[in-house]
Amino acid sequence: MSWLKPSWQAVTAIVLCMIAAVLGAMSAPEAAALAQPASSVDYPYLGTKGLMFGLLVVTALVSMTRIPPVIEAMVLFVGAHWIAWLLISGINGFEGTALAPFFLLLAAAWLLGWRCVSVLSAMLPTSRWAATALRLIIPTIFGAWILIIWEAVTRGAGIPFILLPPPSAIGARIANSLPVLAADVRQTIFKAVIFGYIVGSGAGFLAAIAADRVPFLRRGLLPIGNMVSALPIIGVAPIMVMWFGFDWQSKAAVVIIMTFFPMLVNTVAGLAASGHMERDLMRTYASSYWQTLFKLRLPAAAPFIFNALKINSTLALIGAIVAEFFGTPVVGMGFRISTEVGRMNIDMVWAEIAVAALAGSVFYGVVALFERAVTFWHPSVRGG
Amino acid sequence: MDSFRDKLVPVTSILAGVVVVWYVFAVILNAPFQRDLDRRANETPGIVEFIGKTMSQPKPTLPAPHQVAVNFFENTFLRSVTSNRSLVYNAWVTLSSTLLGFAFGTALGIVIAVGIVHVATLDRSLMPWIIASQTIPILAVAPMIIVVLAAIGVTGLIPKALISTYLSFFPVAVGTVKGLRSPELTHLDLMHTYNASLSQTFWKLRVPASVPFLFTSMKVAVAASLVGAIVGELPTGAVAGIGAKLLAGAYYSQTIDIWSALVAGSVVAALLVMVVGIAGRLVDRAMGGRPA
Numbered sequence: 001m002s003w004l005k006p007s008w009q010a011v012t013a014i015v016l017c018m019i020a021a022v023l024g025a026m027s028a029p030e031a032a033a034l035a036q037p038a039s040s041v042d043y044p045y046l047g048t049k050g051l052m053f054g055l056l057v058v059t060a061l062v063s064m065t066r067i068p069p070v071i072e073a074m075v076l077f078v079g080a081h082w083i084a085w086l087l088i089s090g091i092n093g094f095e096g097t098a099l100a101p102f103f104l105l106l107a108a109a110w111l112l113g114w115r116c117v118s119v120l121s122a123m124l125p126t127s128r129w130a131a132t133a134l135r136l137i138i139p140t141i142f143g144a145w146i147l148i149i150w151e152a153v154t155r156g157a158g159i160p161f162i163l164l165p166p167p168s169a170i171g172a173r174i175a176n177s178l179p180v181l182a183a184d185v186r187q188t189i190f191k192a193v194i195f196g197y198i199v200g201s202g203a204g205f206l207a208a209i210a211a212d213r214v215p216f217l218r219r220g221l222l223p224i225g226n227m228v229s230a231l232p233i234i235g236v237a238p239i240m241v242m243w244f245g246f247d248w249q250s251k252a253a254v255v256i257i258m259t260f261f262p263m264l265v266n267t268v269a270g271l272a273a274s275g276h277m278e279r280d281l282m283r284t285y286a287s288s289y290w291q292t293l294f295k296l297r298l299p300a301a302a303p304f305i306f307n308a309l310k311i312n313s314t315l316a317l318i319g320a321i322v323a324e325f326f327g328t329p330v331v332g333m334g335f336r337i338s339t340e341v342g343r344m345n346i347d348m349v350w351a352e353i354a355v356a357a358l359a360g361s362v363f364y365g366v367v368a369l370f371e372r373a374v375t376f377w378h379p380s381v382r383g384g
Numbered sequence: 385m386d387s388f389r390d391k392l393v394p395v396t397s398i399l400a401g402v403v404v405v406w407y408v409f410a411v412i413l414n415a416p417f418q419r420d421l422d423r424r425a426n427e428t429p430g431i432v433e434f435i436g437k438t439m440s441q442p443k444p445t446l447p448a449p450h451q452v453a454v455n456f457f458e459n460t461f462l463r464s465v466t467s468n469r470s471l472v473y474n475a476w477v478t479l480s481s482t483l484l485g486f487a488f489g490t491a492l493g494i495v496i497a498v499g500i501v502h503v504a505t506l507d508r509s510l511m512p513w514i515i516a517s518q519t520i521p522i523l524a525v526a527p528m529i530i531v532v533l534a535a536i537g538v539t540g541l542i543p544k545a546l547i548s549t550y551l552s553f554f555p556v557a558v559g560t561v562k563g564l565r566s567p568e569l570t571h572l573d574l575m576h577t578y579n580a581s582l583s584q585t586f587w588k589l590r591v592p593a594s595v596p597f598l599f600t601s602m603k604v605a606v607a608a609s610l611v612g613a614i615v616g617e618l619p620t621g622a623v624a625g626i627g628a629k630l631l632a633g634a635y636y637s638q639t640i641d642i643w644s645a646l647v648a649g650s651v652v653a654a655l656l657v658m659v660v661g662i663a664g665r666l667v668d669r670a671m672g673g674r675p676a
Contacts, residue, residue, distance in 0.1 A: 114505065121508035135508075142509035163532055220394030230607040230657045231650045232614050235626075238634035238642055243445065310519075317521040325527070325618050326634050334524070341527045344535075349528045357520040364519035 003066050009115040010060040013108040017056045020101035020108070028097040044094045048086050055083050056108055063112070069119050076116035077141070083109040084148045088155065096158020106152050113145050165347040173347040174354060180336070181355050188333040189359055191248035192320040196255025201312055203256065204263025205305070209293075211264070212271045225265040233258050237323040246327050254323040259312040263305075270304025271297050303378055306371040313363045317356065403449055407439075410448040414438040417445065447640045456644040468624055471648045477625040478613050479652055481541050485548020486609040490602060492549065493556025500557070501564045501590070502582075514557055522550060526615045544616035544625075551612035552605035559601025563594025592671060599664030606656045614649060626652070 025031035029043035045052070059079025063072050087106055091098060120138050125131045147167045153159070154166040161169070174181065211218040237254050244250035274297045282292045324334025333352055340348040418438045422429060429437065439448040447455075456471065463470040496514075500506050526547045533543040567589050575585045617627030626649045633642035 117509050118505045121505050135512075138508040139510075139512040143513060162535060216394050217398070218394075219391050220398035223391055223395050224398060227654065230603070231653045232607075232611045232626075232646075234611055235614065235630055235642075235646045235649050238630050239639065239646075241634065242637065242639065314519055314521065318523045321521055321524045322615055322618075325615075326631070337524055338527050341531045344531075346528065346532065353524055353528075356524050360520045361516060 004064055005066055006064055007115055007118075009111040009118070010064050013060045013111040013115075014057060016104045016108040016111070017053060017060075020104040021053060023099070023101045023104070025099055026101045026105075027091070027094055027099055029094060031099065044090045044092075044097075045086075048090055052083050052086050052105060055079055055086075056105065056112070059083075059112055060108075063115060063119075069123055073116055073119045073123075076112050076119065080109050080112035080116060081144075081148075083112075084152070088148070088152050091152070091155050095155045098156030098158075102156050103153075106149065106156070110145060110149065113141060117141050162344050162346050165350060169347050170350040170354060173351045177348065177351065181351065183331050184333045184336050184352065185355060185359060187248060187329075187331045188251070188320050188324065189317070189363075192251035192323075192332075193255060193316045193363075195248075196252035196320065197259055197312060197316040199252070200256035200259030200316070201263045201309060204260040204308070205267055207260070208264050208267030208271065211268055212293075213289075218268060221264065222268055225261045225268075228261045229265060233261075234319060234322050237319075238326045240323065241327045246329050248332075251320045251323045251328075251332075255316045255319045258315045258319040262311045262315065263308045266304045266308035266311075267301060270301025273297075273304060274300035299375075299377075302371075302375045303380070306367065306375065309367050309371075310364060313367050314360060317360050317363065321356065406446075406449050410444065410446045411435055411438045413445040414441055417441070442640075443637050444639055447643050451640050452643040452647060455640045456647050459644060460648070471629075471644065474625050474629050474645070475648050475652050478610070478617065478627065478649075479656075481544035481616065481625075482548055482606070482610045482613040482652075482656070484541060485545035485550075485612060486552050486606050488545065488549040489552030489605060489609060490556050493553040493601075493605070494560050494598070496553070496557045497560035497564060498586075500561050502586075511561070514554060518554060518558075523547075523612070523615055525550075526612070527618070530616060544613050547616040548609040548612040552609040555601040555604040555608065556598070559597045559604075560594055563597025564590045566597065567593045595667060595671065596664070599660065599667070602664070603657050603660050606660050607653055610649070610653050610656060 020026075025034055026045050026049060027043060030045070033043050056079070059075060062075050062079075067075075083105065087102065087109065091102070117138055120134060120141075123134060125134060150164075151166045151168060154164050165173075207221070211221045234254070236257055237250075240250040240253040240257075244253050278296055278300075279292065282296050287295070321334040321337070324332045325338050328335040333356055336352050337349050340346075340352070415434075415438055418434065418441065422434070422437075438444070439451065444451070459469060459471040463472075465472045465476075467473060496510070500511055529547055529550075530543045533539070533546070571589055571593075572585070575589055580588070613625070614627035614630070617623070617625040618631055626645050629645035629648075630642055633639065633645060
């Protein structure tokens with residue numbers, strides 16, 4: 001049996017497949033059609049049922065033979081996703097009628113997907129290019145399966161739209177309401193977040209320099225800054241809305257307050273990061289405070305400062321969105337979320353959340369790219 | 385205690401400075417409205433009287449510190465704790481969902497971290513998503529969770545606790561993974577030479593090594609969990625809790641109430657972080673840790 005290498009995922013998938021075959025009808029209409037063979041009731045998976053079971057068993061069996069991992073992964077990838085696609089496209093028009101075998105097949109396909117990811121993560125690629133590709137592919141498959149299961153379960157079980165809309169509906173909603181989403185992004189991100197982020201981080205940075213210059217200030221500000229970072233600062237949102245009105249200025253004010261303290265604390269910590277030897281060297285050069293600051297201590301603090309900038313990128317978005325819950329003109333991401341929730345347009349809420357997630361990742365990504373460009377000399381970036 | 389005394393003077397003087405600046409701003413910000421009031425009443429108060437009036441408006445733009453302190457004291461100590469205006473009652477409502485969510489979140493985070501450390505597939509597929517999710521403003525889902533769960537009849541503590549769970553499990557998961565991986569290779573090799581099983585290595589080496597990381601991330605998590613509970617109270621229409629107090633204050637322009645709710649939230653946050661910190665130190669000492 002040297003050509004066989006059993007895997008529990010494949011075996012379980014075949015067992016699930018067999019149980020599904022024994023149970024019979026995949027959906028309620030099919031059960032009805034089987035009960036009355038004479039009538040010609042239309043039901044899902046009329047022609048694809050055999051194909052799905054065949055695909056599943058063949059993929060599972062092939063994956064257990066001794067073949068190169070690359071081919072095994074490819075077979076599993078194609079098999080698992082083909083079955084998933086057949087399952088999801090087949091239920092179209094028969095939402096909410098799925099029976100147990102539908103979910104068993106879904107679970108079996110998911111197990112094959114898992115096996116695929118296991119095979120991929122066990123690979124030890126030699127080239128750097130392949131390693132990067134793997135690092136991207138593995139989480140992508142995982143994310144895709146979350147969407148597949150979400151889509152199949154919401155549509156198969158007919159979960160009410162207002163509880164959890166399927167991803168396809170959310171995607172359609174995003175595509176249909178691009179102008180609204182764009183207006184919200186413009187209001188929340190390009191006005192409130194960017195302004196507040198720059199001013200807040202800048203003020204925190206300057207305060208840190210001042211604290212560095214005056215040791216008394218540093219000893220006092222650092223414990224306060226550390227404590228404030230644990231407080232629910234988001235609570236100042238209603239006060240800021242009262243002071244600065246409903247428009248973006250009040251949100252920018254919340255963002256400024258939220259981003260100030262992380263920047264202060266991290267920059268002060270970063271300014272202490274340069275070594276004694278290096279500072280002594282600067283002193284032997286007779287360099288002034290500012291020369292030492294710009295040539296030695298700020299570059300040494302850069303990783304800390306960028307860490308704060310990354311933390312702030314998320315905090316700024318959260319601050320602006322939550323501040324909009326307290327009052328806003330009729331545009332903005334937080335406004336849209338809170339009103340569409342009230343109108344039970346849950347798909348629009350998910351669309352807004354997807355956009356917020358995308359914006360957050362892009363924001364973070366831009367800061368990270370900028371960090372790589374600025375701190376190219378740092379060991380964590382050089383990779384050495 | 386030397387470092388404590390080193391910090392005491394600067395911290396208190398900076399806090400005193402904040403209070404002074406606060407008073408100055410309270411006078412400046414409340415002055416226009418007070419001038420308006422005086423003009424309508426045809427009064428021309430002297431400077432001192434005018435300043436006194438700016439600090440005793442019922443709905444000031446910026447309440448003076450003593451107004452907030454009086455309001456906080458009245459609503460904390462003088463009201464019966466069952467009154468829904470009592471800050472103790474509201475803080476308890478928020479605290480209970482914070483603690484429930486924090487407990488769930490910590491448990492979930494630890495389970496996920498153990499899974500990630502031991503199953504390579506999870507490490508490669510789930511970990512990138514956990515890290516990516518840190519960049520996402522997840523607090524935005526709070527209203528939806530509340531309303532959707534209310535639609536299927538789940539209200540009260542659980543939905544808010546779910547938001548807290550969601551916010552607190554990320555830091556715990558990431559911190560615990562870091563902690564469980566913190567033993568050095570030589571330590572792991574030593575366990576190998578002892579022929580230790582996987583579970584022995586886990587319980588005798590990885591878990592003790594991860595405890596400091598766990599408590600550090602739990603401090604972050606408990607603060608995040610409180611924020612989650614407060615934001616979770618916003619869309620329910622201000623029933624009870626610190627978030628509800630904030631929202632009600634915003635609706636009726638009760639600025640002093642907002643500020644004292646903020647103070648209450650800060651006190652709760654500071655207490656929670658302190659309790660977690662003390663628990664961490666106690667556990668550390670029970671495990672035989674010595675002060676460095």
